[in-house]
Amino acid sequence: MLRYEKCPAGPVRSSEMYTASAKSILKSVRFRNPSGIAYCEFSAASGVLLAATNIPLWAKSKLLGGLFMASALASGSAAVTLQAGRRAVPDATLHRLAMIESVASAGEMAILTGYLVQSKKAARPLTTGRFAMPFWLGAVGAGMLLPLLLHRVAGRRHGRALRSLSSAAAICTIAGSLALRWSIFEAGKVSAEDQGASFDLGRG
Numbered sequence: 758m759l760r761y762e763k764c765p766a767g768p769v770r771s772s773e774m775y776t777a778s779a780k781s782i783l784k785s786v787r788f789r790n791p792s793g794i795a796y797c798e799f800s801a802a803s804g805v806l807l808a809a810t811n812i813p814l815w816a817k818s819k820l821l822g823g824l825f826m827a828s829a830l831a832s833g834s835a836a837v838t839l840q841a842g843r844r845a846v847p848d849a850t851l852h853r854l855a856m857i858e859s860v861a862s863a864g865e866m867a868i869l870t871g872y873l874v875q876s877k878k879a880a881r882p883l884t885t886g887r888f889a890m891p892f893w894l895g896a897v898g899a900g901m902l903l904p905l906l907l908h909r910v911a912g913r914r915h916g917r918a919l920r921s922l923s924s925a926a927a928i929c930t931i932a933g934s935l936a937l938r939w940s941i942f943e944a945g946k947v948s949a950e951d952q953g954a955s956f957d958l959g960r961g
Contacts, residue, residue: 803938807945814882814941814948818875824868825938831861832934835904835927842924848915851923855908858930862901869897882947883940892940900933 804825807815815821838854873880883892904926911922 807942812945812949813879813951814876814945817877817879818872820868820872820875821941824865824872827861827865827868828934828937831858831865831904832931834858834861835930835934838923839927839931842920842927848919851919852912855911855923855926858926859905859908862905862930866897866901869901879948879951882951883944886944886947888940888944888947891936892944895936896933896940899929900936901930904930904933 804822808819808821810816834854834857838851838858841851841854873884882888907922907926907929911919911926914922
């Protein structure tokens, strides 16, 4: 017969759980934990697989995997921030999560810039046409620039104001990550029909 005994230390509070989650993310980002390396490899996998195709938008640049990895790091930390903001976690924990998210977003913008520069004309289906708005306004504006601005303002706030700003930034980051992947994937379908870009890709 099974017996259940009450833990002497008492139940673990939700705030302690999310504080531990934040510390785990921080350690993973610093690569002190092997799971951090595995997470980054898994995050970049979809980008690497797309880059292995003959679709100009996906294959012209070698930075697509790195872009998806940076986007996953930003959205992953944002998801933890969003949950932590709803619980009584210390303000210091929210500030650390904001730092991780901001660094990942800055890295994402840097890699995105390199990706667009390397892609050249192959990036036109993404940067112009019907996918330009979700890409520039959704992925870049709302998903990268706005969260950085909100975190900058939140850096001088505490308590409820900090939680509200952190949660808003987290929602923007997650939505922007979705917009980035969706727009790149959908624009790739248009890129597949661009014979000129395919010819340039074949010439190397």
